[in-house]
Amino acid sequence: MNKGDLIERISREAGLSKAQAGNALDAFTASVIEVLKQGKAVSMIGFGTFQVSQRAARRGRHPQTGAEIVIPASKSPTFKAGKGLKDAVN
Known part of the structure; x- marks a missing residue:
């Protein structure tokens, strides 16, 4: 949809x-x-919660060169399904 x-x-x-x-x-x-x-978080009872999660800085590798790089910290929006939504889907 x-x-x-x-x-x-x-x-x-x-x-x-x-x-x-x-x-x-x-x-x-x-x-x-x-x-x-x-x-802040947005919570809708029975549906779910939208919130922001923190991702810490970490080391990674450049896929083409293999060189080590530092991936900076970031914020990521997340959604956690509520019981009503989980029950409806299952």
């Missing part, structure tokens, strides 16, 4: 126009991104 398919489904399920459903989806994603940028 891509974004267009999701907008169409939201439109049908919620009784909204496709434009309204698209705006709602865009507002949701923008809100999640903004909260994650602040280092």
